[in-house]
Amino acid sequence: MTRATDDSAAAGAEIVRAAIAYMIAGLATFLVMGALGLLMRIGHAGLWAIEARWFYAIMTLHGAGMVAAVLLAGMGALADVLNGRIRLSPRLLWTALVIYLLGSGFVVLATLVGGFGAGWTVLHPLPYVSQGEWSLWAALAMYAGYFLIAFAFLLFCLNVLYASARAYGGLGKALAWRYLFSGGRSGADDLPPPSHVAATVVAIDGVITVGAGVVLLVPLFAQAAGLIGPVDALFAKNLVFLFGHTMVNLNIYIAAALVYALLPRLTGRPWKTTWPVALALNLVIVLVLLPYFHHLYQDFAQPLAFAIIGQFASYAVALPAFLVTIFGGLSQFHRSGMRWSVPTILIALGLWGWTFGGLGAVIDSTIPVNQVMHNTLWVPAHFHTYYLLGAAAFTWAYMYWLIAELGKASESRISRAAAWLYGVGGAGFVLMFFYAGGLSVPRRFAEHIPVWQLPDQISIPFVILVALGALWLAGEMSGRAAAAWRGAARFAAPGDPVEREDAGGSPDSAAWPR
Amino acid sequence: MPPGPVKSVDRKAVQACGARSRPRRFGTAALGLALAAAGAGAALAPPIDELAHRSFAAHMVQHEIIAFVIPPFMLLFAAALPWSGPWTVAAIANALSRPVAALLISTAVLWAWHLPALYDAALRSDGVHLVEHATIFLAYLLFWRPLTGPGDAPVVLGSNGGRAAYLVAGAMQAAVLGATLTFADDRLYSYYVEASDPLLPAHLDQQLGGAIMWFSGPVVFGLAAAMVFRNRG
Numbered sequence: 001m002t003r004a005t006d007d008s009a010a011a012g013a014e015i016v017r018a019a020i021a022y023m024i025a026g027l028a029t030f031l032v033m034g035a036l037g038l039l040m041r042i043g044h045a046g047l048w049a050i051e052a053r054w055f056y057a058i059m060t061l062h063g064a065g066m067v068a069a070v071l072l073a074g075m076g077a078l079a080d081v082l083n084g085r086i087r088l089s090p091r092l093l094w095t096a097l098v099i100y101l102l103g104s105g106f107v108v109l110a111t112l113v114g115g116f117g118a119g120w121t122v123l124h125p126l127p128y129v130s131q132g133e134w135s136l137w138a139a140l141a142m143y144a145g146y147f148l149i150a151f152a153f154l155l156f157c158l159n160v161l162y163a164s165a166r167a168y169g170g171l172g173k174a175l176a177w178r179y180l181f182s183g184g185r186s187g188a189d190d191l192p193p194p195s196h197v198a199a200t201v202v203a204i205d206g207v208i209t210v211g212a213g214v215v216l217l218v219p220l221f222a223q224a225a226g227l228i229g230p231v232d233a234l235f236a237k238n239l240v241f242l243f244g245h246t247m248v249n250l251n252i253y254i255a256a257a258l259v260y261a262l263l264p265r266l267t268g269r270p271w272k273t274t275w276p277v278a279l280a281l282n283l284v285i286v287l288v289l290l291p292y293f294h295h296l297y298q299d300f301a302q303p304l305a306f307a308i309i310g311q312f313a314s315y316a317v318a319l320p321a322f323l324v325t326i327f328g329g330l331s332q333f334h335r336s337g338m339r340w341s342v343p344t345i346l347i348a349l350g351l352w353g354w355t356f357g358g359l360g361a362v363i364d365s366t367i368p369v370n371q372v373m374h375n376t377l378w379v380p381a382h383f384h385t386y387y388l389l390g391a392a393a394f395t396w397a398y399m400y401w402l403i404a405e406l407g408k409a410s411e412s413r414i415s416r417a418a419a420w421l422y423g424v425g426g427a428g429f430v431l432m433f434f435y436a437g438g439l440s441v442p443r444r445f446a447e448h449i450p451v452w453q454l455p456d457q458i459s460i461p462f463v464i465l466v467a468l469g470a471l472w473l474a475g476e477m478s479g480r481a482a483a484a485w486r487g488a489a490r491f492a493a494p495g496d497p498v499e500r501e502d503a504g505g506s507p508d509s510a511a512w513p514r
Numbered sequence: 515m516p517p518g519p520v521k522s523v524d525r526k527a528v529q530a531c532g533a534r535s536r537p538r539r540f541g542t543a544a545l546g547l548a549l550a551a552a553g554a555g556a557a558l559a560p561p562i563d564e565l566a567h568r569s570f571a572a573h574m575v576q577h578e579i580i581a582f583v584i585p586p587f588m589l590l591f592a593a594a595l596p597w598s599g600p601w602t603v604a605a606i607a608n609a610l611s612r613p614v615a616a617l618l619i620s621t622a623v624l625w626a627w628h629l630p631a632l633y634d635a636a637l638r639s640d641g642v643h644l645v646e647h648a649t650i651f652l653a654y655l656l657f658w659r660p661l662t663g664p665g666d667a668p669v670v671l672g673s674n675g676g677r678a679a680y681l682v683a684g685a686m687q688a689a690v691l692g693a694t695l696t697f698a699d700d701r702l703y704s705y706y707v708e709a710s711d712p713l714l715p716a717h718l719d720q721q722l723g724g725a726i727m728w729f730s731g732p733v734v735f736g737l738a739a740a741m742v743f744r745n746r747g
Contacts, residue, residue, distance in 0.1 A: 141693070
C-alpha cells in the first residue's frame with residue numbers, strides 16, 4: 001500500500017469513527033429529550049402538575065433538543081454513507097461536532113438554569129421581554145446555542161459541497177444536471193447515486209437556511225445590545241420559519257438519503273438515479289424552501305402571494321417525497337425476498353411515518369383547513385409523526401445497521417420486537433395527538449383542562465412503549481459501540497467504498513438475514 | 515531509536531531519546547513564547563489588571579487570558595524545545611497531565627477560586643491573588659498538555675474521539691460555572707459590592723463576568739478543536 005492509500009484508508013476510518021460519535025451523541029440526546037416529552041405528556045394528562053414556567057422551559061428544550069439530536073445523528077450517518085467517493089474532512093467533522101455539542105450545552109443551560117421558555121418561534125417582545133420569567137442572558141444564551149448548532153451544520157454542509165464537487169467534477173455533475181437536462185440521453189456515465197444527490201441538495205439548502213438564520217440572529221443580537229430597536233415582526237417571522245421549518249425538513253431529507261443508501265443493501269435491489277429521481281431531488285432544492293409560508297397563513301400582514309406560494313409549494317413538495325422515497329422505498333420492499341430485521345422494520349415504520357406525517361402536513365397546509373387547525377395539536381401531531389416515525393426511525397435504522405456491521409453483531413427476536421414496539425408505541429402516541437388536534441385542543445398550553453385530557457392520558461402508555469423499544473435498541477447499540485469503533489478500519493479499505501453504493505449489499509453483511 | 519513517542523521505562527534512555535529525536539523548531543518556539551508573553555502582558559499589566567479590581571467582568575477577562583491564552587502558547591514554545599529536565603519532574607508532570615487528572619485538576623482549581631470566600635480573599639490580598647493566578651495558570655498548563663503536547667503517548671490524547679470528549683468536557687464545566695454566575699440571583703462577591711469605584715453595578719457586573727466565561731468557551735474551544743483534530747486520527 002502506498003502512503004497515499006494508507007492516508008486515505010486512515011481518513012476513511014476516522015470518518016466512520018466520527019459518524020459513530022455523532023450518532024451516539026444524537027441518540028443519547030434523543031433519549032433524554034424523550035424523557036422530557038413524557039414529562040410533558042404526564043403534565044398534560046393531569047397526572048402531575050408542572051408549573052407553567054417549568055413546562056415552557058422543558059417544552060423549549062425538548063423541541064430544540066429533539067431536532068438537534070436527530071439532525072446530529074443524521075449528519076453522522078450521512079458522513080458514513082458518503083464515505084469513499086465523497087470523502088469529507090475528518091478534521092472538519094470532529095470540529096463541527098465539538099461546536100455542535102457546545103451549542104447544545106448552551107441550549108440546556110439557557111432553559112434548565114436560565115429558565116428560557118419562549119420556544120423557538122419568537123416575536124417581539126420575545127425573546128428578551130419575559131415579564132421576569134427569564135433574564136436577557138438566558139435569551140442570548142439560547143440564541144447563541146442556536147447559532148453554534150447552525151454554524152456547525154454550515155461547516156458540515158460546506159464540507160459536503162466541496163467534497164461532492166471535487167468527487168464528481170463539479171456541483172452540476174454531483175446533481176446529475178447533464179443527465180437531467182438532456183432528458184437522460186447523456187451524462188448517464190458516472191451518475192451519482194440518489195444518496196449522494198440528496199446529500200448535495202441538503203447541503204445547498206443547508207447553506208441557504210443557515211444564512212437565513214444569521215440574517216435573523218444578527219439584528220436580534222444587535223437589539224439585545226441596544227444598538228437597534230425591535231426587528232420588524234413580519235420580517236422576523238418569515239426568517240425564523242425559513243430557518244427552522246427548512247432545517248427540520250432538511251433533517252428528513254438527510255434521513256431519506258440514508259434510506260436510499262441502506263435499503264438496497266438490505267433488499268438486494270438497486271436504487272439508481274433514474275431521470276425521475278434526478279428531477280425530483282433537484283426540484284427539492286427550491287421546493288423545500290417555500291412551504292414555510294403555510295405557517296404565516298394567519299398573519300394578515302403577510303402578502304397574499306406568499307400564502308398562495310406556500311399553498312402550492314406545500315402540495316408540490318410532497319410529490320418528490322412520495323414518488324422517490326415512499327414509492328421507491330415500497331418498491332424496494334415489494335417481493336424482494338427480504339426478511340424483517342431491525343433496520344428494515346424501522347425503515348418500514350419510517351415510510352409509514354413520512355406518509356402519514358406528510359398527509360397531516362398537507363391537510364393542515366390547505367388554507368381553509370388551517371383556519372380551523374392552526375395552532376392546534378394537529379401541528380405537533382404531524383411533525384412528531386414525521387420525526388419520531390420518519391426521520392428518527394430512518395436514522396436509527398442506519399445507525400443500528402452500521403454498528404452491527406462494524407462490530408459483526410447479529411440481532412435477536414427481542415431486537416426486532418423492540419423495533420416493532422417503537423413503531424406501535426409511536427403510532428399510538430401520534431394518533432392521540434392527531435385526535436386531540438381534531439378536537440381543536442390548542443398547542444403550547446402548559447395545562448390542559450379536563451375535557452382535553454383523555455387523549456393525553458391514552459398517549460402515555462404508547463410513549464412508554466416507544467421508550468422501551470428505543471431503550472432496548474439503544475442499549476444494544478451502546479454495548480456494540482466499542483467493537484464498532486475498533487471495526488471502523490474495515491470499512492475504509494481502498495477500493496471497497498465505491499462498492500458500498502452498488503446494489504446487492506455489502507460482502508460484509510453476512511450478519512443480516514437476506 | 516525508533517521515531518515517535520517512547521514509553522518511559524529507562525529514564526536516561528528517555529532523556530537521551532528526547533534530546534535527539536525532537537527537532538528544534540526555533541520559529542515555533544519563538545512564536546509560542548512571543549504569544550505567551552503578549553498574553554501575560556495583556557493580562558497582568560494595565561488596563562486589565564487595574565480594571566480587575568473594579569470589575570468582576572474585567573477580572574474574568576484576565577482569567578480567560580491566564581487559562582486559555584498563555585498556557586497553550588507556552589506549551590507550543592515548550593514543544594519546540596528538546597526536553598532534558600529532571601526525570602522526577604517529567605514523571606510528576608506526566609502523572610498530573612494525564613487527561614482525566616488534568617481535567618479534574620483544572621476544573622477543581624477554577625471552581626475553587628470562584629467560591630466567594632476564596633475569590634474575595636484573592637482580591638483583598640496581593641499574595642493570595644498571586645497564588646490564584648499561578649494555580650490557574652499551572653492547572654491549565656496541565657489541561658492543555660494532553661492536546662498540545664509535548665509529552666509521551668500516555669499523556670497526549672491519541673484519538674480524535676478522545677480529544678473531542680476532552681474539549682467538550684473542559685468547555686462545559688467552564689460554561690456551567692459561567693452560567694451559574696450569570697443566573698445567580700445573589701451578588702456573590704462582596705469585594706465588588708463594597709467597591710468604592712465599581713465599573714458597573716455589582717449584579718450586572720457579575721452577570722457579564724459569568725457570560726464572558728461562558729460565551730468565550732465556543733470561541734476558545736472551537737479554535738482549539740480546529741487545531742488539534744487530525745485526519746488520520
